[in-house]
Amino acid sequence: MLRFSVIFCGFLLSAAVFAQEPRPLEFRRLEIHRATSPIQIDGSLDEPAWGSALAFDIPYEWQPGDNTVPPVATDFLVTYDDHYLYAAFKAHDPRPAEVRAHLMDRDSIDTLVQDDHVVLQIDPFNDERRGLQFRINPLGIQADALFSPNEGGEDWSFDMIWDSAGRITEDGYVVELAIPLNQIRYPRTRGVQTWGFDVGRSYPRNIRHRMSAAPHDRDNSCILCQVVKVSGFENLEPGRNLEVTPTITANRTDLAAPGANGPGGLRSGDARTDAGVTARWGITPSATLNATINPDFSQVEADVAQLDVNQRFALFYPEKRPFFLQGADFFATPLQVVFTRTVADPRWGAKLTAKEGANAIAAFAAEDEVNQLTFPSNQGSAFTSLDEKVTSGILRFRRDVGKNSSLGVLYTGRQGENDYHNHLAGVDGFVRLGNVDTLRFQALRSDTRYPGAVARDFGQPGGAFGGNALFANYDHQARNWSWGAAYEDEGREFRADSGFIPRVDIRQARGYLGRQIYGGPDDKFTQLNLSVNASRTEDHDGRLTDEQYVFDVNVSGALQSFVEVAIARNTTLFAGRLYEGMNTWSLFSNFQPGGAVRLALNGEYDDTIDFTNNRPARLLALSPGTELKVGRHVNLQLNHTFQQLDVDGGRLFEANLSQLRLVYNFSARLFVRGIFQYLDLRRDVGLYLPEIQPLLEPKEQTLLTQLLFSYKLNAQTVFFLGYSDDQLGTRDFGLARTDRTFFLKVGYAWVM
Numbered sequence: 001m002l003r004f005s006v007i008f009c010g011f012l013l014s015a016a017v018f019a020q021e022p023r024p025l026e027f028r029r030l031e032i033h034r035a036t037s038p039i040q041i042d043g044s045l046d047e048p049a050w051g052s053a054l055a056f057d058i059p060y061e062w063q064p065g066d067n068t069v070p071p072v073a074t075d076f077l078v079t080y081d082d083h084y085l086y087a088a089f090k091a092h093d094p095r096p097a098e099v100r101a102h103l104m105d106r107d108s109i110d111t112l113v114q115d116d117h118v119v120l121q122i123d124p125f126n127d128e129r130r131g132l133q134f135r136i137n138p139l140g141i142q143a144d145a146l147f148s149p150n151e152g153g154e155d156w157s158f159d160m161i162w163d164s165a166g167r168i169t170e171d172g173y174v175v176e177l178a179i180p181l182n183q184i185r186y187p188r189t190r191g192v193q194t195w196g197f198d199v200g201r202s203y204p205r206n207i208r209h210r211m212s213a214a215p216h217d218r219d220n221s222c223i224l225c226q227v228v229k230v231s232g233f234e235n236l237e238p239g240r241n242l243e244v245t246p247t248i249t250a251n252r253t254d255l256a257a258p259g260a261n262g263p264g265g266l267r268s269g270d271a272r273t274d275a276g277v278t279a280r281w282g283i284t285p286s287a288t289l290n291a292t293i294n295p296d297f298s299q300v301e302a303d304v305a306q307l308d309v310n311q312r313f314a315l316f317y318p319e320k321r322p323f324f325l326q327g328a329d330f331f332a333t334p335l336q337v338v339f340t341r342t343v344a345d346p347r348w349g350a351k352l353t354a355k356e357g358a359n360a361i362a363a364f365a366a367e368d369e370v371n372q373l374t375f376p377s378n379q380g381s382a383f384t385s386l387d388e389k390v391t392s393g394i395l396r397f398r399r400d401v402g403k404n405s406s407l408g409v410l411y412t413g414r415q416g417e418n419d420y421h422n423h424l425a426g427v428d429g430f431v432r433l434g435n436v437d438t439l440r441f442q443a444l445r446s447d448t449r450y451p452g453a454v455a456r457d458f459g460q461p462g463g464a465f466g467g468n469a470l471f472a473n474y475d476h477q478a479r480n481w482s483w484g485a486a487y488e489d490e491g492r493e494f495r496a497d498s499g500f501i502p503r504v505d506i507r508q509a510r511g512y513l514g515r516q517i518y519g520g521p522d523d524k525f526t527q528l529n530l531s532v533n534a535s536r537t538e539d540h541d542g543r544l545t546d547e548q549y550v551f552d553v554n555v556s557g558a559l560q561s562f563v564e565v566a567i568a569r570n571t572t573l574f575a576g577r578l579y580e581g582m583n584t585w586s587l588f589s590n591f592q593p594g595g596a597v598r599l600a601l602n603g604e605y606d607d608t609i610d611f612t613n614n615r616p617a618r619l620l621a622l623s624p625g626t627e628l629k630v631g632r633h634v635n636l637q638l639n640h641t642f643q644q645l646d647v648d649g650g651r652l653f654e655a656n657l658s659q660l661r662l663v664y665n666f667s668a669r670l671f672v673r674g675i676f677q678y679l680d681l682r683r684d685v686g687l688y689l690p691e692i693q694p695l696l697e698p699k700e701q702t703l704l705t706q707l708l709f710s711y712k713l714n715a716q717t718v719f720f721l722g723y724s725d726d727q728l729g730t731r732d733f734g735l736a737r738t739d740r741t742f743f744l745k746v747g748y749a750w751v752m
Contacts, residue, residue, distance in 0.1 A: 028056065028213070028214060028228045028229070029228075029229045029231065030054055030056060030228060030229070030230050030231070031054065031230070031231050031232045032054045032078060032079065032080065032230050032231070032232040032233065033052065033053075033054065033079065033232060034079065034080060034081055035049040035052075035053070035079040035080060035081045035086060036048055036049050036051075036052045037049040039079075039081075039084075039086050039176075039178065041163045041164065041165050041176050041177065041178050042165050042176070043140065043165035043166055043167035043174055043175070043176050044167065044174070044176075045077070045088050045090070045174060045176065049079055049086070050077055050079075050088060052079070053077040053078060053079035053086070053088075054077065054078050054079065054230065055075060055076065055077045056075075056076055056199075056213060056228070057073065057074065057075055057076070057213070058070065058073075058074040058075075058076060058199060058200065058201055058211045058212060058213045059213070060211060060212050060213070060214065060215045060216070061209055061210065061211050061212075062210055062211070062212050062215070062216035063208075063209070063210040063216075064207060064209070064518070064519065064526035064527060064556070065209075066218065066518065067215040067216065070201075070203070070209065070211045071203065071209055072091070072092055072093055072094070072172070072201075072203055072209075072211075073092045074089060074090065074091050074092065074118070074201045074211065075089070075090040075092075076088070076089055076090075076199050076213060077089075077090075078197070078230070080181070080233065082181075082237055083180060083181060083182075084178040084179060084180055084181060085122070085178070085179045085181060085184070086176075086177070086178050087120050087176075087177050087179075088174065088175065088176045088177070089118040089136075089174065089175045089201070090172070090174055091116070091118060091138070091172045091173050091174070091175070091201060092171055092172040093116075093171065093172035093173070094171075096168060096169065096170060096171060096172055096173070098205070098595075099116050099138055099168055099172065099173055100114065100115045100116045100204060100595035101115055101116060101137050101138035101139045101166075101168060101173070101632065102115055102137070102139070102141075102629050102632050102633075102635065102665075103139060103141065103632050103633055103665035103666075103667065103668060103671075104141055104635060104663070104665055104671075105663070105665070105671055105710070105712070106141065106142045106143060106668075106712065106715065107142070107143050107144070107156055107159070108141075108143070109135075109143045109145075109156045111627065111635060112135060112137055112141060112143050113135075113202065113204075114204060114592060114595070114598060114627075115137040115138070115141075115204070115595075116137060116138055116173065116202065116203060116204065117135050117136060117137040117138075117201075117202050118135070118136055118175050118200070118201050118202075119133065119134070119135050119198070119199070119200040119201065119202065120133075120134045120177070120197070120198075120199055121133040121134070121147060121197070121198035121199075121200075121224075121227070122184070122195055122196065122197055122198075123195060123196030123197075123198075123224050123227065124184055124185060124186035124187070124193075124195050125185070125186065125187060125286075125355065126193075126194050126195055126196050126229070127400060128196065128222060128224040128225045128403075128404055129148070129149075129224065129400065129404065129406070130146065130147060130148040130149075130224075130329065131146075131147040131196065131198060131224055132144070132146065132147075132158075132160070132184065133145040133146070133147045133154065133198075134162070134164075134177065134179070136164045136166060136175045136177060137166060137175075138166045138167070138168050138173035138175065139166045139168075139632070139668065140164045140165045140166035140175065140668055141164075141166075141668055142162070142164050142668075143156065144156075144158055144159065144160050144162070145158050146158040146328075146329050147223075147224075148329040148332065149221075149222070149223060149224065155328060155329055157328065158328070158329075159715035159716075160179070160183045160715065161180065161183060161243070161714045161715055161716060161749060161751060162177065162178065162179045162180065162183065162714075163177065163178045164176065164177040164178075165177075180751070181236060181237075182241035182282055182751075184285075185285060185286045185287075185288070185355060186233075186236065186285050186286065187285070187286065188284050188285050188286055188356070190234065190235050190236070191234060192231060192232065192233065192234045193231070193233040193234065193236070194229055194230065194231040194233075195229075195230050195233060196224055196227040196228070196229060196230075197213070197227055197228045197229075197230050198212070198213075198214070198223070198224065198227040198228070199212065199213040199214075199228060200212045200213065204560060204592070204595070206558050206559065206560070207526055207556075207557070207558065207560060208560050213227075213228050214226055214227050214228050217435075218478070218479035219435060219436060219478050219479045220435040220436065221435065221436050221438070221475075221477040221478075222404055222432065222435065225404065236285070241281065241282030241283075241285075242279070242280075242281050242282070242751075242752045243279065243280040243281075243716070243749055243750065243751050243752070244277065244278075244279045244749070244750045244752075245277065245278045245279070245716045245717075245747050245748065245749045245750070246275065246276070246277045246747070246748065247275070247276050247277070247278070247295075247745060247746065247747040248273070248274070248275050248744075248745070248746050248747075249273070249274050249276075249743075249744065249745045249746075250271065250272065250273045250274075250743075250744045250745075251271075251272055251741055251742060251743045251744070252268070252269050252270070252271045252272065252741065252742050253269045253739060253740070253741045254266040254267060254268050254269050254739060254740050254741075255267055255269060255738070255739050256736070256737060256738045256739065261732065261733050262728070262729075262730070262732070262733035262734075262736045263728065263736045263737065263738045266737060266739070266740060274294060275294065276292065276293055276294035276295045277292070277293055277294075278290070278291070278292040278295060278716075279291050279292070283354075284354075286354060286355045286356055287352070287353070287354035287355075287356070288352070288353050288354070289350070289351070289352050290349075290350065290351040290352075290353075291348075291349070291350045291351070292346075292348060292349045292350075293347075293348050294347065294348070295346060295348075295349065328340075330353045330360060330362035330396055330398070331362055331364070331394060331396050331410075333408070333410055333428045333442055334428060334440045334441070334442045334471045334473065335442050335444065335469060335471050335488075335496070335499070335501065336496075336499050336500045336501065337410070337412060337424055337426075337444065337469075337496040337498065337499035337501065338394055338410075338412060338498055338499050339498065339499045339500035341500075342372055342392070342497065342498055342499070342500075343366050343368050343392060344368060344369070344370040344372050344385075345368060345369040345370050346366040346367060346368045346369070347367045347368075347369065348366065348367055349364070349365065349366035349367075350363075350364070350365050350366075351363065351364045351365075352364075358399055358400040358401075359397070359398075359399050359400075360396075360397070360398040360399070360400075361396070361397055361398075362394070362395075362396040362397075363393075363394065363395050363396070364392075364393065364394040365391070365392065365393045365394075366391070366392050367389065367390075367391050367392075368389065368390050368391070368392060369387075369389060370385055370386070370387065370388075370390075371385070371386040371388050371389075371390040371414075371416050371420065372384075372385050372386075373385070373386065373450075373454070373497060374497070374500075374501075374502060375458045375459075375460060376490075376495070376501055376502050376503050376504045377492075377503070377504060377505060378492075378503065378504065378505035378506060378539045378545055379545075379573075379574060379575065380611075381502045381503070382458050384454065384457075384458065386416070386420075386451075386454070388416055388417040388418065388420075389416065389417060390414055390415065390416035390417075390420070391414070391415050391416070392412075392413070392414050392498060393411075393412070393413045393414075394410075394411070394412045394413075394498065395410070395411040396408065396409075396410050396411075397409050401431075402432075403432065404432040405429070405430055405431045405432050406429065406430050407427070407428075407429045408427065408428050408429065409425070409426070409427050409428075410424075410425065410426055410427075410428065410444075411423070411424065411425045412424045412425075412496070412498040412499070413498075414497050414498055418451035419449055419451055419452075420449060420450060420451055420454075421447070421448065421449050421464075422446065422447070422448045422449075422495055422496075422497035422498070423446065423447045423448075424444055424445070424446040424447075424495075424496055424498070424499075425444070425445060426442060426443050426444030426445060426469070427442070427443055428440075428441060428442035428443075429441050429442075436476055436477050436478040437474070437475070437476050438474070438475050438477075439472070439473070439474050439475075440471070440472070440473045440475075441471060441472045441473070442469070442470070442471040442472075443468075443469070443470050443471075444468065444469040444470075444494070444496075445466060445467075445468055445469075446466060446467050446468075446469070446493075446494050446495050446496060447464060447465075447466045448464065448465055448466070448467075448493070448495040448497070449463060449464040449465070461493060465493045466493060467490075467491035467492065467493035467494030467495065467504070468489070468491045468494060469489060469490045469491065469494045469496075469501075470487070470488070470489040471486075471487070471488050471489075472486065472487050472488075473485075473486040473487075474486070479516065480515065480516055480517075481513075481514065481515060481516070482512075482513075482514040482515075482516065482531075483511070483512060483513045483514065484511065484512055485509070485510070485511040485512075486508075486509070486510050486511070487507075487508070487509050488506065488507075488508045488510075489506070489507045489508070490503070490504040490505065490506050491504065491505065491540065492504060492505040492539075492540050505539045505540055506537050506538070506539065506545070507537065507538045507539070507540065508535060508536065508537040508538075508546075509535065509536050510533070510534065510535035510536075511533070511534055511535075512531055512532065512533040512534075513531060513532050514529060514530065514531035514532075515529070515530045515531070516528075516529050517529075517530075519557075524557055524558070525555050525556060525557040526556045526557055527555070527556045528553070528554075528555045528556075529552075529553070529554050529555075530552070530553050531550075531551075531552045531553075532549070532550065532551055532552075533548070533549070533550040533552065534548070534549050534550075535547070535548050543573060544571065544573060544578070545572070545573040546570075546571065546572055546573070547570070547571040548568055548569070548570050548571075549568065549569045550566055550567070550568040550569075551566065551567050551568075552564065552565070552566040553565055553566075554588075559591050559592060559593050560590075560591065560592040561589070561590070561591045561592075562588075562589065562590045562591075563587075563588075563589045563590075564587070564588040564589070565585075565586070565587055566584075566585075566586045567583070567584070567585055568583070568584040568586070569581070569582070569583060569584075570582040570583070570584060570607070572609060574609050574611060574614060575614045577614060579609055579616065581607075582606070582607035582608065583606075583607050584604065584605070584606045584607070584608075585604070585605045585606075586602075586603065586604045586605075587601070587602060587603040587604070588602050589601050589602070595629070596628065596629045596630070597626070597627070597628055597629075598626065598627040599625075599626050600623075600624065600625040600626070601622075601623070601624050601625075602621075602622070602623040602624075602625075603621065603622050603623070604619065604620075604621040604622075605618075605619070605620055605621075606618065606619040606621075608645075610645065610647050610652060612688060612689075612692060613647070613652075613687075613688055613689050613692070615647060615648070616647070616648075617645050617646060617647045617652065618645070618646045618647075619643065619644070619645050619646075620642075620643070620644050620646075621641070621642065621643045622640075622641075622642045623639065623640065623641045623642070624639075624640055625637070625638065625639040625640070626638050626639075632665075633664055633665050633666070634662075634663070634664055634665075635661075635662075635663045635665070636660075636661070636662050636663075637659075637660070637661040637662075638658070638659070638660050638661075639658070639659050640656070640657070640658045640659075641655075641656070641657040641658075642654075642655070642656055642657075643655045647687060649687050650684055650687055651684060652683065652684060652687050652688075653681060653682060653683045653684070654681075654682045655679070655680070655681045655682075656678075656679070656680045656681075657677070657678070657679045657680075658676075658677070658678045658679075659675070659676070659677045659678075660674075660675070660676045661673070661674075661675050662674045669711055669712050669713060670710070670711050670712075671710050672707075672708065672709050672710070673707070673708045673710065674705070674706070674707050674708075675704070675705075675706040675708075676703070676704070676705055676706075677702075677703070677704040678701075678702070678703050678704075679700070679701065679702045679703075680700075680701050681699070681700040681701075682698065682699055683696055683697070683698050683699075683700075684698070685697075685698045697730045697731060698731050699729075699730055699731040700728075700729070700730060701727075701728070701729035701730070701734075701735055702726065702727065702728055702729070703726070703727040703729075703735055704724070704725075704726055704727075705723075705724060705725050705727075706722065706723070706724040707722060707723045707724070708720060708721070708722040708723075709721040709722070714749060715749075716747060716748075716749035717747060717748050717749045718745065718746070718747045719745070719746050719747075720743065720744065720745040720746075721743070721744055722741075722742075722743040722744075723740070723741070723742055723743070724740065724741050724743070725737055725739060725740035725741070726738050726739050726740075
């Protein structure tokens with residue numbers, strides 16, 4: 001492997017750069033004026049105010065071109081009044097019949113980025129640390145995100161109430177939007193303000209062209225440092241800035257009675273109706289208080305299906321509940337010690353987020369009816385759920401330092417019944433050392449006590465115990481070269497019960513070296529990336545537990561293709577046995593041959609471990625997927641995962657997991673959706689250890705069905721009517737329904 005790395009590094013050093021000649025970088029500073037007339041958001045720019053609005057073009061293509069002339073022209077207009085920020089795009093296209101535009105639910109970002117769309121990102125504090133991002137396709141479909149490069153990039157769970165409209169025209173399309181000023185955090189001053197504006201357009205054809213109003217320097221990793229600066233905002237009035245959303249939910253769950261030949265008939269459950277309220281108050285233009293009483297946190301979309309066969313550690317499922325998503329970036333740190341899905345069934349919750357000058361402050365508190373616990377270790381994770389009340393609290397302070405750096409402190413606490421507690425505190429920071437060099441770090445200390453019975457059952461220390469965690473990461477991200485190194489240390493008794501830390505008792509060092517090569521107009525690729533990665537993990541007794549060396553190459557090109565191939569060499573310690581010399585071959589590919597079809601295929605062939613029986617194994621995994629759009633209204637996504645695990649003696653198991661997601665969009669606000677997840681798992685029980693065999697079924701089938709009728713006036717004003725059921729089958733009986741649920745939710749956002 002060492003010889004391979006030396007040869008590869010020599011290849012990188014000799015690689016030539018194929019790129020279009022970049023244009024000189026010219027950054028704009030412009031002045032905005034108040035609107036001269038009322039504006040109606042209808043996709044027609046016929047109001048007098050648009051004639052006097054600030055207008056400028058989008059003259060740079062930054063991907064795949066390097067600040068080259070775009071293939072199409074785009075005009076941008078912006079103005080404001082006492083209540084709204086208004087913006088409009090005139091997206092010219094020489095072949096308007098080829099404009100890609102489909103109806104979909106808001107924030108369906110994976111589908112929206114396949115369409116033509118425009119992008120507006122604003123940095124109201126002009127501190128170049130975070131931006132509010134708005135994307136709109138030619139039919140006015142919205143997606144919004146919080147862009148926080150210091151905290152990891154785009155957060156698409158962010159939601160704001162705003163208005164947009166789009167219209168396809170004879171020479172392209174027009175998009176118009178209005179963002180309420182009382183939804184935006186901005187400096188608390190009546191004087192003249194300067195905001196950052198990142199204005200762009202995505203033009204997907206054979207390749208995806210990405211364009212911007214400001215040039216992008218590939219030798220500067222600070223995106224928000226390279227935007228248009230717009231001055232002239234003054235005398236901004238926040239108004240009452242109060243949003244109250246009462247909700248009513250009703251549901252009924254019917255359960256099947258257990259029987260010798262499978263689940264029996266369904267028994268009707270009791271109908272349950274709950275009322276709750278969520279409120280958001282903009283105390284000042286830069287401080288917001290969110291509160292909720294008896295909230296409805298039921299999900300209206302099934303989690304993406306994941307196979308949990310032959311897994312050692314907890315699977316991660318992202319947060320989807322709106323209350324927890326608001327202001328989530330304030331709580332983000334390098335280690336994920338804040339993960340709000342640990343709050344399962346709260347009676348109430350409250351959250352305060354504020355930014356005043358260089359200081360950012362956030363606080364969160366909730367009382368939960370259930371205490372969900374994860375017990376991490378070096379070798380695996382265990383879980384339990386206690387039927388007891390637990391109170392959670394989080395405090396966060398962050399201060400901006402220098403041009404683009406920040407320092408922060410964090411506290412998380414959980415206090416429950418029966419002497420349970422978990423407290424965690426620490427410091428963290430993000431330091432920009434230059435245009436392409438950054439440093440992240442975090443140091444934490446936890447204090448934990450589990451109830452005596454829980455500690456005994458799960459092999460945890462008795463009484464109170466403490467542990468430490470440390471993280472440091474250096475990155476160099478330049479035009480042609482990238483490299484970095486990281487060190488991570490979680491002590492054996494470190495616990496983050498308010499977060500997602502599924503593994504502890506590790507000391508890990510890792511590093512990477514990468515080379516980026518850009519294609520020119522006559523090349524068959526747009527970008528080629530090559531990299532080598534290495535990592536080594538030991539436990540706190542100094543034993544090697546994991547080691548990995550990876551060579552990775554990926555290429556982008558025609559048909560919006562992306563193909564990545566990786567080869568890895570692995571060493572893993574499991575249950576006292578060190579497995580060395582294991583190879584992994586993996587493939588990730590994605591193609592979009594037209595505006596209506598997306599194709600994907602992921603694959604993996606591994607030397608791996610049968611974790612159930614602690615022996616060598618060979619894994620073959622394939623995951624094909626497709627997304628098909630029929631007209632503007634129908635979206636079909638079909639994904640499948642196939643896994644087979646072979647051991648000496650035969651095939652231990654074979655699993656097929658399929659998910660179908662079918663949506664009919666009547667309009668931008670109304671859709672019906674069906675989600676179907678089917679698992680077929682076959683085991684050769686005779687190949688398992690004798691003591692495990694009685695616990696296993698040779699054949700398991702499950703089927704999840706979820707149907708939803710959805711109407712959204714905006715992100716908070718919603719009407720949902722849903723149905724879901726689960727079915728189970730084994731070798732002894734076919735699929736039989738184990739439960740079904742009927743669900744209704746109505747919420748209305750009063751904005752004052």
